[in-house]
Structure formats: C-alpha cells, structure tokens
Amino acid sequence: MSLVDLRRSVLPPARLASIPGLAVWEWDVVSNRLAWSDAQKQLYGVGGDPERGEIDFLNTVHPDDRTRVEAEIVAFLASGQAFDHRFRIVRPDGTVRHILDRGVIERGPDGAAERLFGINIDITAEIEASLVARRAESQREALTGLGETLRNLTDFAHVDVLGASIVGRSLDLIRCGFALASDGGKHAVIKRDWVRDASIRSGAGSYRASDYGHFLDPLLQGETVAIADLAADPRTSRVAAVWAEWDVRAVAFVPLLRNGELVAYMFLHSGQPRVWSIADLGFVKTVADRIWAAYEKSAAQRDALAVFNAVDQMIWIARPDGYHEHYNDRWYEFTGVEPGSTDGEMWNGMLHPDDQDRARARWQHSLRTGTPYEIEYRLRHRSGEYRWVLGRARPLSDLDGQIIRWYGTCTDIHDAKLKEAELRRATALLELIGNSTPDLIYAKDREGRIIHVNEAAARLHGRSRDDILGRTDRELWVSENEADAYVANDRRVLVDGETIEVDETHVGAHGVSRTFRSVKAPIRAPDGTVVGLVGHSSDVSEQRRQEERERLLTREVDHRAKNLLAVVLALVRMTRDDDPTKIRDKLLGRLMSLSRTHSLLSASRWEGASVRAMLEEELSPFLAAAQRVELDGVAISLSPPAAQALSMVLHELATNSAKYGALSVEGGALTVRWDKEAPTGAFSLEWSESGGPAVMPPSASAGFGSLLIRSIAERQLKGSVDYDWRPQGLCVRLFIPRLEQAAEEAER
Known part of the structure; x- marks a missing residue:
C-alpha cells in the first residue's frame, strides 16, 4: 500500500496528551491510526480538536523532501527496530521548520511492523545557525x-x-x-x-x-x-x-x-x-x-599614465618583484635604445660597469624592505658618454599595505658633478687650514653630498677622506636615525638658507656617544643662490655631561631643601604650649635633632645614616656614664627620608626619658635594641627604661611627644607603636613593616 494513500485519523490518547511539551506520536500500523501529542500538533500548526478531520502526514512534509521521507518510512517498516531521520515541514501559515524524527518499531511474531512510537524535535534554530556560520x-x-x-x-x-x-x-x-x-x-x-x-x-x-x-x-x-x-x-x-x-x-x-x-x-x-x-x-x-x-x-x-610621457623627466615603473615594465619617452630619448630593450633586469646593463653591483644591491635592499630607493650612478647616454644621474623610486601600496608598483625617476646631474670637481679644487687651501684643528670642518653641496672634510671628520667616520667625498650622510652613518637628523638640519641651511647652531649626536662603531656643537652656514653663489653648506662641529661631550651633572645636582639640592622645609613647617605647626619659652625650647630641641641627622647624612654624602650613630647623637650626654645606656642592634643604614622620620621618634623618646624617665635620675638605665628582618625588610626597635621614677600610665589624653611619635610611626611610616607603662620603667616597641618604602612614599 502506498503511504500517500494512507489516511490517518488524529487520535490523541491520554498517554500522549498527558506528556506536556513533548512532540510525540504513535502510529498503529495495523489499524492505520496516527495519534499526536498536543505539543506535536502545535509544532505542525495543527488544531488540537480530533473531530476536525483527517491529516495527511506527507502533505505537511516540504515538497522537496517528500519523496525521500516516503522512501525512508517504507525502509523503516521493512526492517529495523529504530529510526532516525530529518526533514522539513511546511506549516499552514507557510513557515518552514526543520524536524529531527526519532523512534522505535514494535514488531509482531511474524516480524511485521505493528506499532511505531516516535518523538519530533524542532532543530530549525540549529540548522539556521549552521547556515549563518557557513x-x-x-x-x-x-x-x-x-x-x-x-x-x-x-x-x-x-x-x-x-x-x-x-x-x-x-x-x-x-x-x-x-x-x-x-x-x-x-x-x-x-x-x-x-x-x-x-x-x-x-x-x-x-x-x-x-x-x-x-x-x-x-x-x-x-x-x-x-x-x-x-x-x-x-x-x-x-x-x-x-x-x-x-x-x-x-x-x-x-x-x-x-x-x-x-x-x-x-x-x-x-x-x-x-x-x-x-x-x-x-x-x-x-x-x-x-x-x-x-x-x-x-x-x-x-x-x-596620461601624463607619463608628458613629463620632461626620465620615468620608469617596476613590479613588486623589481621587474621594470614601463619607461617613458624621455628614457628612450636619453639612452637611444629600442623600446622594450631595457625591460626586466636589462636596465642594469645601461650603467657604468663600476656602478652596476652597487646599484643592483641598493635596488634589492629597497625591494626587500620597502624603503625608498635613491642612488647616484653613471648612465650611458645615446652619445656613448656615461653621465651621472640620480636614481630615485618610491613604492605604491594597496589598501592592505602590500606594494603593487614602484615608480622611479632618473635625473641628469652630470653638470652638477662637474661643478663639484671645481669646488673641490677651490677648497684646497681650506683643507690645509682645517686639518690643523681637532674640530670637524666639512662642506656639502646642494644635494647633501660631502665635498670637503678635514682629517678630524675623516677620523670620526673611520674612513679616508677620498672614501667620504661624494657620499651623503645616509651612506656614511651607521644609524639611519642619526643620518635623518643630520639631513634634517642640513635642509634648514640648504633649503631655507638659515645659519644654524645645533647639538648633534654621533654614536661610534663601539657604541660610544659623542655630542657635537655644530654651526652650519649656507654657501651662496654670486647671485645669492644656496649651492651648499659649510659646517664646523666641536666635541662638547664632556661639557654637556658636566652641565647635566650640574642640573641633576641643582634638582637634588632643590628637592632636599623643599623636603627639609616641609619637615620644619610640620614641627612648627605641631609644637604647642601656653609658654612661648617652652615652645622655643621644644622646637629648638627637635630642630637640633633634625640637624644632627642631616650632619650624619652629609657625612655619608647623603647615602644614608646608621641607626647606632643616630642613637649615639641623641644620647651622647648619657653615654659617658658607665652602664647607664646600652645600645644593641645590627648595622643598619637608613635612607635620608627614613633617617629623618626615625630621628624625630628617637628625639622625643630621649627628651621624655631625660625629663621624666630613667635618664632623669642617677640610677636610671636605658636599653635600646633594634633589628631588621630579611628578606622582608621589617624594622623593629625596643626602648626599655629601668631604675627611674615610678611610672604611671597617663590619666588624661596623651602628651604631644607621644602624639608625634604615634603620628610618625603609624601615619607616615605605616607601622605601629606600643607603650608598656611598667612600674620599673617605660618600654616602647616600634614596628615598621616597610620602613624604607613607607618613608619614600611619605616624602613624595
């Protein structure tokens, strides 16, 4: 029986309708009855009322898939226990959905298919996403x-x-x-x-x-x-x-x-x-x-291309690989060769034999790097004479930065070359004078070619003067950046006619940098036209280094003075008392402590001050008495910011002890221990007094000295301070996790 002829009634059994959200179906092959769940009907866009009539399943399948689906169903019925296939359906509203149909087949004792159970999965989104991705x-x-x-x-x-x-x-x-x-x-x-x-x-x-x-x-x-x-x-x-x-x-x-x-x-x-x-x-x-x-x-x-042949200049065009494919009429007029005879690599054969290798190497370098091509060489004229020309070329790139063409020119500079020779003869006397000075003396023509150097300039380049003459800065300097800087300065003279005085830097073959003070002035023809430049460069490297040292020293002195003034102003603001005399004495004491620390720093050329030296300065009146003061700690050198901060703390502790604590009586004693942990750099100090007047914790708010110590330790140095008011004597413990870093940060 053809599947197209099968008419199947929609029978929604309770077991199908009771599975919400699942598009499942059951086909009783014997009775030719097809039952769909509510979700299945919704997927196919079919009404849920079974009394509406019959549904021809194949009519819901997309026309392009219908024949295949019918054949697959016939194959499933003939053999197999399960099935899995995909097809498209066309809903009543015209929309198309992609369906994945999976199920199992129940067979009777004779092996014939009796019942099919299946589930439909809407894979439209997956298919469309795949199409979008593809x-x-x-x-x-x-x-x-x-x-x-x-x-x-x-x-x-x-x-x-x-x-x-x-x-x-x-x-x-x-x-x-x-x-x-x-x-x-x-x-x-x-x-x-x-x-x-x-x-x-x-x-x-x-x-x-x-x-x-x-x-x-x-x-x-x-x-x-x-x-x-x-x-x-x-x-x-x-x-x-x-x-x-x-x-x-x-x-x-x-x-x-x-x-x-x-x-x-x-x-x-x-x-x-x-x-x-x-x-x-x-x-x-x-x-x-x-x-x-x-x-x-x-x-x-x-x-x-329309103006290619109208320009009164030899012009050529090359491919990205360097193949010369076009020349304008001026090229053929100058060389007298047949059109096309210099295409490809044949152009190099038109050069003087002594210039061919150099020109080819320069051209290959430009092709590899994409840098502009510029060189002087001798080109054979139609008369048979070799004339000097200036060859230049620039690349043309596409939107992606890839070179698609090279455009080049050849300029006849032969007459200019002859004038250079005359100019060199005229500089013979200047050469004699120039070779007697350690300064660099040189001259260049309008194109930047060197036409004169003294021996000092030749030694700078490590070349003979004959090897330098006729070359440009770009051919001599090891660094392209240096050459660009020199060329830019020269253009101010050659193009703008300025007389300039500038510093220029030269890094030699061994990496040694030297600074020259250069004075460059234009060389003018009788009609005022600039035809070149003359330059004088003096080595001012040591002078510039000394000037830099002086600038650094000035900045350092200014920085330290500002920091010192800031500390003094802070002490002035924080020193309070109703009695002006006491204010003066307290302030003088603190300033003297700061002065002693500065003396220690100055003695070390501001490299640092040791903790022991700072304590000895503060406690010097009491060190002469045997057994009164014991100092015990590792050798620690503090940076200037850290030393200044710690000196204020030590001064307040020493002043308090001398007035009210152990150092205020004959039998009193003081022990100071300090340490610095490795590798964290945490700094600790213990100030322990004994044998002095009876110690009582402060009943009211803390005194100014204690406030100053706590402010420096906790706020400025990001540490902690602990007061232990023992009957036998005060014990103060100071702990700074990052003394040097905190002091540096506070100074900034």
Whole structure:
C-alpha cells in the first residue's frame, strides 16, 4: 500500500496528551491510526480538536523532501527496530521548520511492523545557525580572496563586476552591481552589472531614482537601505510593478560617499522577499568599500599614465618583484635604445660597469624592505658618454599595505658633478687650514653630498677622506636615525638658507656617544643662490655631561631643601604650649635633632645614616656614664627620608626619658635594641627604661611627644607603636613593616 494513500485519523490518547511539551506520536500500523501529542500538533500548526478531520502526514512534509521521507518510512517498516531521520515541514501559515524524527518499531511474531512510537524535535534554530556560520565563513574566505585578487590585479577596468559577482554569489542574488550617482543622487548610471545566469537581463543603463521608490534621503546621509518586500514596504509598494518587470522582490542599497557627497551605491536584487541580515549588509559594505577604493585608484592610475610621457623627466615603473615594465619617452630619448630593450633586469646593463653591483644591491635592499630607493650612478647616454644621474623610486601600496608598483625617476646631474670637481679644487687651501684643528670642518653641496672634510671628520667616520667625498650622510652613518637628523638640519641651511647652531649626536662603531656643537652656514653663489653648506662641529661631550651633572645636582639640592622645609613647617605647626619659652625650647630641641641627622647624612654624602650613630647623637650626654645606656642592634643604614622620620621618634623618646624617665635620675638605665628582618625588610626597635621614677600610665589624653611619635610611626611610616607603662620603667616597641618604602612614599 502506498503511504500517500494512507489516511490517518488524529487520535490523541491520554498517554500522549498527558506528556506536556513533548512532540510525540504513535502510529498503529495495523489499524492505520496516527495519534499526536498536543505539543506535536502545535509544532505542525495543527488544531488540537480530533473531530476536525483527517491529516495527511506527507502533505505537511516540504515538497522537496517528500519523496525521500516516503522512501525512508517504507525502509523503516521493512526492517529495523529504530529510526532516525530529518526533514522539513511546511506549516499552514507557510513557515518552514526543520524536524529531527526519532523512534522505535514494535514488531509482531511474524516480524511485521505493528506499532511505531516516535518523538519530533524542532532543530530549525540549529540548522539556521549552521547556515549563518557557513555563510559567515564563506564571506570571510571571499574577503580574503578579494584582497589577494586586488593585490595581484593589473587591470582594474572591470573591478566593479568582480566585487558584484562575489556579493551576488555569496548572497544568492539575481543581480548586483554599482550605480554611479549624479545630480545629488537623483539620477544613476549602471555601466555594467553581474547577473546570476543568462535568464536574468542586465540592468545596465540610466535611471531616475524617484521612478523606483522613495529611498534617496537615507542614501545621501550614508545609511544603507534594505527593503525586505518591495510590494509590502511603503517606500516601494507604489512601484512594485516596475520592480516586478525586473523580477525583483527585495532590494538593498549600500551608499558610497566621498567628502560627504553620494558618488555611487552598490545595489542588491533578490528574486524573492528576504530579510537582509546585519551580517550580510556588513559584508556587502566591506566589499563595496574595497572595490570602490580600487576603482578610484585605477582611475588615478589612468590619469597618471596620461601624463607619463608628458613629463620632461626620465620615468620608469617596476613590479613588486623589481621587474621594470614601463619607461617613458624621455628614457628612450636619453639612452637611444629600442623600446622594450631595457625591460626586466636589462636596465642594469645601461650603467657604468663600476656602478652596476652597487646599484643592483641598493635596488634589492629597497625591494626587500620597502624603503625608498635613491642612488647616484653613471648612465650611458645615446652619445656613448656615461653621465651621472640620480636614481630615485618610491613604492605604491594597496589598501592592505602590500606594494603593487614602484615608480622611479632618473635625473641628469652630470653638470652638477662637474661643478663639484671645481669646488673641490677651490677648497684646497681650506683643507690645509682645517686639518690643523681637532674640530670637524666639512662642506656639502646642494644635494647633501660631502665635498670637503678635514682629517678630524675623516677620523670620526673611520674612513679616508677620498672614501667620504661624494657620499651623503645616509651612506656614511651607521644609524639611519642619526643620518635623518643630520639631513634634517642640513635642509634648514640648504633649503631655507638659515645659519644654524645645533647639538648633534654621533654614536661610534663601539657604541660610544659623542655630542657635537655644530654651526652650519649656507654657501651662496654670486647671485645669492644656496649651492651648499659649510659646517664646523666641536666635541662638547664632556661639557654637556658636566652641565647635566650640574642640573641633576641643582634638582637634588632643590628637592632636599623643599623636603627639609616641609619637615620644619610640620614641627612648627605641631609644637604647642601656653609658654612661648617652652615652645622655643621644644622646637629648638627637635630642630637640633633634625640637624644632627642631616650632619650624619652629609657625612655619608647623603647615602644614608646608621641607626647606632643616630642613637649615639641623641644620647651622647648619657653615654659617658658607665652602664647607664646600652645600645644593641645590627648595622643598619637608613635612607635620608627614613633617617629623618626615625630621628624625630628617637628625639622625643630621649627628651621624655631625660625629663621624666630613667635618664632623669642617677640610677636610671636605658636599653635600646633594634633589628631588621630579611628578606622582608621589617624594622623593629625596643626602648626599655629601668631604675627611674615610678611610672604611671597617663590619666588624661596623651602628651604631644607621644602624639608625634604615634603620628610618625603609624601615619607616615605605616607601622605601629606600643607603650608598656611598667612600674620599673617605660618600654616602647616600634614596628615598621616597610620602613624604607613607607618613608619614600611619605616624602613624595
């Protein structure tokens, strides 16, 4: 029995309907009855009322999949215990869904299929995501291929069709191309376009934009226009019939603006209504921009070729690999050779034999690095004479930075070379004078070529003077940056006619840097024209180093003075008492303590002060008495900021002990211990008094000395201070986790 002839009633058994959310079905093959769950009916867009009639399952399958699905069902019934296949369905509202159908088959004793149980899974989102991913990958590959094509393209005449074909095939269009806009976008001209096949007619021709809808304004603003359905969109519904004559149901336009004006736009024609995705339109925008840039560049190249032979200068063009493929008429007039005879590498044979290797090496260097080509060599004239020329070339790159052409010139400088010889003879006397000084004396012509150097300048370069003459700074200096700096200074003289005085740096072959004070002045012809420059450079390296040392010393003195004043001002602000005399005495005591610390720092050239020395200075009146003061600690040298901060703490402790503590009576004793932990650098100090007056904890607020100590220890040095008011004597413990770092940070 054919499956197409099977008519199956919708029977929703309770066991199917009771499984919410699952699109399951059951087919009783014997009775030819098919039961669907509610979720299954919802998936297929079928009403839930079983009394509505019968459903022909195969009629829900997409026409393109129907034959395959019928054959698969027949195969499943014939053999197997389970099945798994995929197909598309068309719901009553016209939407298409992708279905994964899985199930099992129950067979009778005779092996015949009696009942099928299955579940349908909607995999539309997965399929569409896969399609989007594949399209995105295809578009990335298309852009990569486009970049490669544009880099290697030599004929840009039909580059617009190349771009249109890439977009058209990627987006499955029927027609695509570029329209040139005029009259503010009101009119457009399509010179050529891409069509899917021969059944689609070309849209080449002239058009008025208003005849095809109202979408010009956003294009003028640089906005992409996308219309999913020409018949439904209010911008085009009135002229949908016009578009239908071209078999177009959906369109998109990507504008191309230059200097804020619409110059062209890329048009996309679809034979079916479609939603234009943001990703697809972004892809089109990228292609359009690249193609239009190449199109504009090709127009510029055509314009350049128009003047190629009109310039009174030898001009040549080479490929990225250095192959010389074009020369203008001036080249052939100068050399007298047949057109085409110097193509490729044959140009090198026109040079003087002594210049061929040097010119070839320089050219190969430019090809490898992309740096401009510039060299002087002797070129054979049509008379047979070798004349000096200046060869120059610059690369032309595409949008991706790849070199696509080299454009070069040859300038006859032979007469200038002869004048150089005369100028060298005239400098003989200057050479004798110049060689008697350790300073550098030199002269250069208008082109920056060295025409005179004294022996001191030759020694600087480690070359003979004959090896230097005729060369430029770019040929002599090891560092290109140095050469650029020297050339820039020379141009101020040669081009602007200035007399300048500047410092110039030279790094020798062994890396030793020297500073020269250079005075450069123009050499003028009788008519005032600048024909070169003369320079005098004195080695001022030691002078500049001394000046730098003085600047550093001045900054250091200024910095230390400011820090000291800040400390003094802080002490003044913090010293309080009702009695001016006491204020004076306290302030003098603290300043004297700070002064003693500065004396220690000065003695060490401000490299640091030891903790022991600071304690000995503060406790010097009591050290003479045997057994009164014991100092015990490791040798620690503190930086100036740390020493200044700690000196204030020690001074307050010593003053308090001398007035009220153990050092205020004959039998009192003091022990000070300190340490510095490795590798953390944590600093600890214990001040322990004994044998003094009875100690009582302060009953009211702490005194100023205690406040000062706590402020320095906790706020400035980020540490802690602990007071132990023992009956036998005060014990103060100071702990600073990061003494040096905290002091440096506080100073800043």
